[in-house]
Amino acid sequence: MIGLDGKQAPQCIVCQQEKADGITVCGQFICTDCERAIVSTDVSDVRYKHYVDCMKRIWWRVCP
């Protein structure tokens, strides 16, 4: 997927899809949809553990 700036859209570390909007932390991209899902998911929800696992990727890379 090509963004408005002509660059390849980054791949979300949670849903693995290429999206234009989201946050980039230490080079790891989280799309807006997933970010909203992460912050609104209760800690006791089964999806929470999945999000926690995905977030580990942020810490597996040295910040640029």
Add this chain to the structure above:
Amino acid sequence: MTGLFTLLALVLKDVSVFVSYVKHHAFPQPLSAEEEAECIRKMQAGDQNARNTLIEHNLRLVAHLAKKFESSGEEMDDLISIGTIGLIKAVESYTLDRGTKLATFAARCIHNEILMYLRSTKRHRRDASLHDPIGVDKDGNEMTLADLLGSDPDDVIHEVDLSWEKQKVFEHLPLLPEREREVLCKRFGILDGEERTQREIAAEMGISRSYVSRIERKALNKLYAQLRSGKGLS
């Protein structure tokens, strides 16, 4: 096979980078008060990069707070990820008019996020039912926690030992002088199952509590010596 080694090398590289990251504190330095205020203003105006910067430059806080929960039994990388979620929530909901610094507000959010997670996992651990299936036996029948309780081999051995010791005590009791036998029977509820205090026994027998204590000690010493030697009482 080569693919496996490549995959393994990649995983090890990732893990070592993570460990080194935490160990050497290779985090972006915290922003100055002016830089932070500028980023917050930009973020509130819709600047995504400003939000990214605020999150990245507060990751040090996540590592610091996660370390405080090291003894919780959770994996450190899980705690750091949970803390990161808390940090994202903090940055999303922070506004300059909150009256506190972003770091103070974020620290509270990170702390709360980790605490909520730990409480949630503890609640789940406590909620195990006695009738939850925990596996199958050799015949393929489902087994529950209740099936296993009370059938621990150690429990069985303990029961057998206790029963054997009781038998030995009953054999030796009649050999004790009557007064000593009466004190032990009343003290440990041997005949009626009702244990009495030395004071209660003293009142029943019309003697002092200290005398009951001396009789009890003497009787127990005799029993102990005889049970150890396996001989009759003298």
